[in-house]
Amino acid sequence: MTRRHRPVHQSLALGAALVAVLAAAACGGGSKSNTPNVTAPTARDAQVTVDDVNGAKASPECAAQVKTLRIVTYGNVSSAARNAKTYLEGAHPGLAVDLSSTATSYAEVVSQISADKAAGRQTDVAVAGYEFLTTFVNNLGAQELSPKLLRASYDQRFLRLGQLNGKQYGIPQQVSLPVLMYNENLFKKAGVDPQTLRTTDGVLLAIDKLKAAGVQRPVDLPTEFGYWFLDSMAHSQGTGLQGPNGQPAYNTPAALAAMQFLAAVGKSSPQSNNATTQGALTFGLQRSASIGATVAAVGAVRQLLAGRGSQAFPVGVVPFPTLPGGTLTPVTGGNSLVVLSADRCQREMATEAVVALLSPDVLASGIQATSYLSIDKQATERLADFYTKNPDLKALNDLAPQLVAPPTWPGARGSEIPKVTEDEVTAVVGGKDPQAALTELQNKTTDLTR
DSSP states (O other), rough: GGGHHHHHHHHHHHHHHHHHHHTTBBOOSSSSSSBBBBOOOOSSSSOOOTTTTTOOOOOOHHHHHHEEEEEEETTTTHHHHHHHHHHHHHHSSSEEEEEEEEESHHHHHHHHHHHHHHHTTTOOEEEEEGGGGGHHHHHSSOOOOOOSOOTTBOOOOGGGGGGEEEOEEEEEEEOOOOOEEEHHHHHHHOOGGGGGGGBBBHHHHHHHHHHHTTOOOEEEEEGGHHHHHHHHHHHHTTTOOTTTTTOOOTSHHHHHHHHHHHHHHHHHHHOOOOOIIIHHHHHHHEEEEEEEEEEEGHHHHHHHHHSSSSGOEEEEEEEOOTTOOOOHHHHHHHHEEOOOSSHHHHHHHHHHHHHHHTOHHHOOOOOOOOOOOOOOOHHHHHTOOOOOOOHHHHHHGGGGGOOOOOOOSTTTTGGGGGHHHHHHHHHHTTTHHHHHHHHHHHHHHHHHTO
């Protein structure tokens, strides 16, 4: 390799590494999953600690009776589950914890548990994507859980994300929100104040400045996240894509303003279809100045870039923008933990497993790898060094009261709505009229929810 070629190869290597990182922290808003998910391993081995004071344990009677416990996981929850398995089998000699981690999406978790249930195989604990909570309650036997069974350190501001009809069925474990990551160097060069990214009007003004500074792609909003982005922006002016009556609300002024913004960004430059193989590569090669992503990707990207020498650049992050005059109301991605065991003793052991999965050290080790919001106060304390280096990520934890859960669509084909929406967003970014796209979406989604 000659000296003059080395920077090119280093840039390509950096881009490839970013692809791997963002693939590990990918948000699925399309055919594989309805909300953002993360599939990276935890940063390190973690020590599970559960005791009578800090969380529920199975009674001696039930501990002696229960011999098997089945946990169905997805993504990087599998790493936490392995730590929980080690703890549970050590704490209860004779107990065998069966981990199933073959699912590739939250939807596949539902399909797997449904098939097992039909075949007479019971699942005790599962990860439930927020948009599937209704399915777990109505079809898979999710049991009501008392928050009193959790550690006192659990941040109960997040509990409402796991509630249905006022009852607690899921305990939020992974909580993400949509953000804009940006290249601080390119923004400084263009004279753009990152705080202007907090509204869609500000983003459009930033695009003009970045273009004038020679940036090929000022803003990249991967269309695979179109459903998530559109819903979050619409929520900022009151109602998201699902109305209070549970029916599609693609015909609101907020939905139109959000789609018009996506159309304007599409006109400014080509947009990625895939956040990893396309968006991450463009961002890593500094051909885009900012990229729409999940907060879970930010920490990992920063850690990667920190070790890239001359190829490194500082990465900033702000919440995904609101519509003008709107209130920041991000739509949540991630999952809750649910207990599906109806038998009293199996339910007690399953609840202990949930508490183990929420152990502060397990949560802290996961956040170091994939920067989800911290749902536990002790975990936040253990992450003091991490948050000192990433104060903007710590600040995002304070958005807990403003988070809203994603839609849970009714109807046998309601689960198709995210992909249908994504397809229309892709068309709008490519030049389709926003109003025409929303009219079609309102008709299509209404049919899908019947």
